Amino acid sequence: MARAVTNRRKTIATAAAWTIGFLIFFPILWTVLTSFKSEADAIASPPKFLFFDWTLENYATVQERSNYFRHFWNSVVISVGSTLIGLAIAIPAAWAMAFVPGKRTKDVLMWMLSTKMLPPVGVLVPIYLIFRDTGLLDTRTGLVIVLTLINLPIIVWMLYTYFKEIPADILEAARMDGASLRSEILYVLTPMAVPGIASTLLLNIILAWNEAFWTLNLTAAKAAPLTAFIASYSSPEGLFYAKLSAASTMAIAPILIMGWFSQKQLVRGLTFGAVK
Amino acid sequence: MGRITLDKVAKRFGDVEVIPPLDLTIEDGEFVVFVGPSGCGKSTLLRLIAGLEDVSGGQIRIDGKDATAVQPAKRGLAMVFQSYALYPHMTVRKNIAFPLRMAGLSQQEQDKKVEGAAAVLNLTNYLDRRPGQLSGGQRQRVAIGRAIVREPSAFLFDEPLSNLDAALRVGMRLEISELHNRLATTMVYVTHDQVEAMTMADKIVVLNAGRIEQVGSPLELYHRPRNTFVAGFIGSPKMNLIEGAEAAKHGVATIGIRPEHIAVSPESGTWKGKVGVSEHLGSDTFFHVLDTGLADAITVRAGGEVDLHHGDTVYLSPDAAKMHRFDTEGLRIE
Amino acid sequence: MATKASRSAARLMISPAVILLLAWMIVPLSLTLYFSTLRYNLLMPGMEEWAGFSNYYYFLTDPAFFDALRNTLVLVGGVLAITIVGGVLLAILLDQPMWGQGVVRVLVIAPFFVMPTVSALVWKNMFMNPVSGLFASLFKTLGLQPFDFLAHAPMFSIILIVSWQWLPFATLILLTAMQSLDSEQLEAAEMDGAPPLKRFWFITLPHLARAITVVILIQTIFLLSVFAEILVTTNGGPGTATTNLTYLVYAQSLLQFDVGGGSAGGVVAIVLANIVAIFLMRMIGKNLDA
Incomplete structure (x- = not known):
């Protein structure tokens, strides 16, 4: 039977799992984020995570060109x-x-x-x-x-x-x-x-x-x-x-x-x- | 009409002979119960009649016509399965109407027949539910409803009550008997429970290892079991079967005496023993009497208020007129 | 259940699938075998001639074959090691009570659904590129020299990409297996005085053994045929550094148009895959009876 789990243990497990889950998912997330950047922002150094000019032009270009x-x-x-x-x-x-x-x-x-x-x-x-x-x-x-x-x-x-x-x-x-x-x-x-x-x-x-x-x-x-x-x-x-x-x-x-x-x-x- | 004749019907699975050739006639309108321990071939026999299995030999005739090679659907039989086998994705209405739909009846006729069956089975309020939302007893009734709308020449029941709890089982037993009285259609009913067999059947077929041990009315089987197997199987609690010296006194290999045909007395009697476990049912008490030197334990039925306790010495007197005698082959001697 | 009628119906119902698969197996296989004994180049049509076993001789003695064999083993072994160890650890972590377990599961499983060409390109350009990749930025931030992964550690890079794709699969299967472990067994072991590490070693791991074997076998089948990841990242290079058996056969047949040699390579690949397949079939076959 399930038993009471200490909140501390649950918190640690949660933090660890979310961190690893995020890392594994990150390449996909990064791809999605980059798809909304301008080409310049996409290769900016240091990389820009959320603060850039969001644009849909890439989607239009992809469709148009290919x-x-x-x-x-x-x-x-x-x-x-x-x-x-x-x-x-x-x-x-x-x-x-x-x-x-x-x-x-x-x-x-x-x-x-x-x-x-x-x-x-x-x-x-x-x-x-x-x-x-x-x-x-x-x-x-x-x-x-x-x-x-x-x-x-x-x-x-x-x-x-x-x-x-x-x-x-x-x-x-x-x-x-x-x-x-x-x-x-x-x-x-x-x-x-x-x-x-x-x-x-x-x-x-x-x-x-x-x-x-x-x-x-x-x-x-x-x-x-x-x-x-x-x-x-x-x-x-x-x-x-x-x-x-x-x-x-x-x-x-x-x-x-x-x-x-x-x-x-x-x-x-x-x-x-x-x-x- | 629903007269079913089995003529030297046999079934083998590979090299294993499950049912050696057997003959049996089920008369029109009869309620026939196949009873026997699990693995005795009673369900297989029913499935052979249904056409869900091919016979390995012999002939099955329904109303005189050879049905041995006829597809299940074309035999004019309806079957109620142990698991009810309701279609989980259809409502009760659709379930009951399914055989009619397969037969190509018009929507109107389907509705009429379904309503009729539902009224008989007290299902009218549940017609738009799905099987998953019904209780065991209601599901059972839907399965029966699906069978009766077809107006088959015979109903086949494969242990239909074994998934119900004890109280419901008694109720459904009565309902099925009632249904039989009303429809007067042939019913073939398979069970391992001899109480169901005794209470419902016009004719009981006792099966053991694929062979028919005896065919007869419930009381015939009770009073005159043809052999020790039937003697031990029919009747509750079981008949006491005694071999050895005591049987030799009667000049036979085995004697049988039912618990209800033995008188109990604390003072005197034919056999002496010690009271073991007693089961008090209120109306009756069953004593398991040990150390009689006859068998491991002799079961005795006494009235509800007999004052005997574990370890007490008792005397037993069998009713000689009700005693059954069997020869070395286990066959009854008159 | 079964009557003669239903049995013959069953045979009828199963035959399209059987006939199609039989054709799919026999026709190309016998052609491959046949081509492998020919001197046959697409650039020189009409010049086909019997070549005996010389195609096999050339293929098997080609130094590229040994490189490809080694690369195949390194790739399969590396990915298996990473995904099994990582999968077991992740499965244990995900099996703990936590908040938002469903969401984490969804995050972890995601890479498995990414098509191979996309994951290869994303990793190659946006992460491993020595100028503008994320790793390069990360290295620069840490004051290190950016590293050209695909030029200097090409096999390692490909193992990394493929592992990222297959880690979710291993995790998901091991997690499923772990959740079928009766918790009373663990509690009984706890009552018997086994500390957590011992409980893992003596109860959990043996319970996972079967699932781990299944993961190893199934992944091996797929990993032997890794192709798209190599095609879009390194084209088998530099040199033959990332050429596996699949890529070698592809290059020989469709880039050099050497049908005979490519077919001989194909037969070799089939033989190798069959060795793995036999073990896998045994495992699954046993399960059929249960």
């Missing part, structure tokens, strides 16, 4: 698209594994996991050549295909662990009540698994949004999502700190917010249920 929203839209299409397709493929598969387990179910699950262990660089060359020959290079379709496939094992696994928690009785009741397989999955399983499906969706969008191997290697300009767009700042243009910060802030903000909502499910998803 068509930020096109890359943003690419990121949205690629991450949401690959996640939705992944879910559509994974929900039936996870249903089968959770509710009609057979002798080989475990082997299939482990094998799916093993495909995730394949280092991307091991298959970079053939994928690149296949994409080049089929015209998928630098297209959103191509990236959606790759990201769907690399994240499919995670989606199946997460859904599987959530579905396992739904009593099989209820699905059997639906079957007795005359539901077809389609109705059973559509009207009974899916609504009951909404929280699990939602967190799978969220985590997978995050992973796809931040994926930076395939997106960098398979795109040039047209289909480049934000990962690749930001990478283009590694050229001397990156020295414009305020603009780099504005672009970075816009690239990470949506995901950061989603991530904060899904942090609890993250553990389960990324450890394949090994830690709950």
Whole structure:
């Protein structure tokens, strides 16, 4: 049972945790702050923390010069698209594994996991050549295909662990009540698994949004999502700190917010249920 | 109509034979209880009838028609699960209407039937709640409501009362019996509780290790158990089964005598022993009598006001006319 | 539960996922294996010819390979050491009763959600830049010479950046594991006279062992493939100082267009990753039965 904690101890823990939390978060905070500075203030020495002329011009410039929203839209299409397709493929598969387990179910699950262990660089060359020959290079379709496939094992696994928690009785009741397989999955399983499906969706969008191997290697300009767009700042243009910060802030903000909502499910998803 | 016939029905899981081939007929309108210790195959048997499991051999006929390969939904049966298996994301109304919706009934017909069922089950005020907001007994009624709107040819109950507390269980027991009287539909009811079996059944099927030990009315099983297993399983407290020298006196391997058929006296009787634990129920007192040299303990039922204490010497006299006798195989000898 | 009908339905439902993943695994893998035995350069199309194992020979005897292997190990080992030790300490701290625990959690987890290219660029320019980075300002304030991190300690800098990204992951998982520790166990140990340090050593740490193993294995899988951080900060340099296996294969195939050599490198990377993967699969497989 919990017991009374001395206020002194609690104060020390609070101070230490907040300090360390602040330090870890600081690079992000600094990026956000810098995005509101003028370029001169951004490289001022000594650095200016809060007292500078706040401006939004960097955001405007980024959009104007690099068509930020096109890359943003690419990121949205690629991450949401690959996640939705992944879910559509994974929900039936996870249903089968959770509710009609057979002798080989475990082997299939482990094998799916093993495909995730394949280092991307091991298959970079053939994928690149296949994409080049089929015209998928630098297209959103191509990236959606790759990201769907690399994240499919995670989606199946997460859904599987959530579905396992739904009593099989209820699905059997639906079957007795005359539901077809389609109705059973559509009207009974899916609504009951909404929280699990939602967190799978969220985590997978995050992973796809931040994926930076395939997106960098398979795109040039047209289909480049934000990962690749930001990478283009590694050229001397990156020295414009305020603009780099504005672009970075816009690239990470949506995901950061989603991530904060899904942090609890993250553990389960990324450890394949090994830690709950 | 709801006549269910099992013809050499068997079930194996891999190499394990859970139910050896068995025959059973459930007549239309009958209230049949499958009873037995846990793991005896009674739930599996029910699921075979429901179609939630495939039979490994034999045939299931419903109203004379072969239903062995028919999908669960098409068998015309309704099932009430131990966990109630309510759909947590639907209101009570939607839960009850679900089978009707699946059958493609119009909204109007659905409403009418749901209202009707709700009235019968006292659920009218709860129709717009979700299962999570209901008590155990109410959930149980919703599960029953979902079953009755389908107007099935038979109801299947899988230990429906085991998640309720003792007081509610007695109430629901009466309600289900009442429902059976009113609907006069076949009901197949699985339980491990012999009290439920005795109080509700027209016909009890005692199962043990997948085999049918005996089929009969509650009183038949009570008065004439076919073997020592049924003798020990039906009746509360359990029948005293005595082997050895005392049984040999009667020329059999085992004799059985129910606690209520033994007279207690502090002065004289057939058997002598010492009072161990006594359980006072008010109306009755159960004595566990030790050191009789017959069995570890002999259970005896006496009236509510018998003045005997731990360690007292008592004499027991079994009613010879009510004694059961069994041979070396454990089978009843008339 | 299971009838023949539901079993055949299950097979049908699972097959799209299985077929797609099977294709995703077999097609590129066999192509990689095939290319790795060819002399095949994209700049000389039509000149492909059988090369036997010479690609492997050149790749494995290239001094850059040994540098890359060493760099990969240093990078993985360094990040693991920092994130595990830091993660355990942070998890213990966050598990203490405090005010605003939820907010601190949110602050600590944040870096994990930052895309690799952003974190690499932010660290490279705004913190590690020897002229206008924050560290340079800090050093100057302290009266020290500004230090050019990425030129003089490139591997250390990359380890620092990657650790910043992965520390939240380790912390979050270890914290989750720690919160599942039954506090009565600790109280029993306290009653038995164990001081705090001993309680940590004999109760908490063994309880975390499994979570720590999981963190090590999963991070290793991801850390073997660190790419974007290197691409945007050092391009593998100076020299080969920060070239890991992934970057080496990338450079060989897509910068030097040597498909054969790159494929051979890819096969080597797969073999190495599989060694780790086998351990990870065993761990998770055990958990499936539980």
